[in-house]
Amino acid sequence: MKQAGIVIEVEHNQVKETSLGMITLAGRTAESLTALVMDGITREITDQLAAHGVHTIVDLVLPDAPEIRLNPAVRAAAVVHAARELTLDRVLGLSSPEGKDLLPRVAALLDAPLVMDCVDVDLNTGLANTSQYSGKVMAQIQLTGETLVFGVRPNAVPPEPRPVQAKTVVLTDNEAVPENITLRSWDNKDSEGRQSLVEADIIIAGGRGLKNKDNFSLIIDCAEKLNAAPGASRVAVDEGWVPYAFQVGQTGEKVSPQVYIACGISGSIQHFAGMKTAKMIIAVNRDENAAIMANCDYQVPGDLFDILPEIMKQL
């Protein structure tokens, strides 16, 4: 291996914790790390990256116009450009919502193999671990090729400090803007002020036990108090109580929070597919025989309509 390039995600002028964790993971098997930052670099960002072991920080300059800068095809081309210019033979990024639309583009353009949603990666050998079959199987995958691409599951590894000296390089990509795909509009409406599901430390999720849309606000209010992200089972989504973006599970988001609090969720195989890698699972359910009660860390038998308001009161 020559050089590992890490696509960094930034929010509110801060490197996301999940990106810092990915740097820690990469640092275990790569000597020298290059960070690719696409939306401008500040002193704060440079300091954070250097404090976590990044040696080279690349300021990937994109056109200012947001409809160009935010176009995933433009971003992917910029990453590919950087990979070629800097002879990066490993490219890592988060298997985050943005990453799922970016890394496969990068891999396709490089015609390089890719594993998404890795929980562990060895950059020297090209081995990666990822879950398959709805979280029922952990597969170890061997990538071979000139350049290897890895999508790392957010929160797979917590960030650890590793201060180094970092230098900054500016790279401007003058490639033509693609004509066959243009970004017309984008919105952030539902995410404002709310924690992102895949990145949250705490998720509190509700299922059929909430019974209706009005009651579901109990989950949302509780989430706000706990600084948690609200989640849901598919039933709550299919009933129209919450948008699809809330869904955790095989056909929803796959999450690995520190704590997952499941309320009125039975724990179907498909729901588990999305949250079984949570560090701690707390299940609030009035049926002690529900599947989730046998496969959690703390079972809380009882009525969620009694317990959740108590949590709110005591916080």
Next chain:
Amino acid sequence: MQIYVCVKHVPDSAANIHIVDNLKIEESVPFLLNPYDEHAVTEAVVLKNQVPGSEIIAVCLGKKDAESTLRSALAMGADRGLLVETEKVCDSMTTARALHAAIVKDGPADMILTGKESIDNEGMQTQFRIGALFDFPVVTNAVSLDIKNGNAIVTCELAGGRTRTFDLSLPCVIGAGRGLNTPIYPTFPDVVKSRKKPIETLTLPELNVPAAPGSAKIVSMTPLVQKRHPRKITGTPSAQAAEIIRILKQEAKVLS
């Protein structure tokens, strides 16, 4: 329009998966049409209704058994099927090359639909590789699709309800997300009718599928069972709530 829908034959999500030789899964479980591909087939039918005279071709790379998944797609409304038959386990670089070659041979394509991912390998990339091989634009996790003035206007969901809308020139590749539509549930007559629809079988050698410059190979598989040992929190709701808060603060250290 000539609409190609790439479909995959995958184990039922509710099936118990057993691992053989630490390397592969026991394949005696029921296999179905990948759930996201159901949205792709359904959307093709919606498009066909909007653009009369369109043809829907379901394409699948897989073993002989995968024919049943093509039949499901035909029952949902695809007109005919192409099975690229192989006993080999193909990674997405090879899969994309095979699907590309089959569509090139059969085409030309005006649109290629796929699911946003398959629920077995969860690779999330085949649609992008097909797009790159054709040099067609690609979007994934589409939740709405309109054809206007010869362009595809597609809204895709990121997360947290955030969406982005793209304008793609045709031909293009679209990875269907769950929000795109409600999958067609074939009636019994649909199923009967689908038995008469043609399925052509092709092989990798006859398609001259080129070797990929890299690969992804499964080297081991282990069951992912995280054995948890539940402890019970009892008492009044107020005592239970207090204990949960204590655990969040002191054990998980996620609350201060």
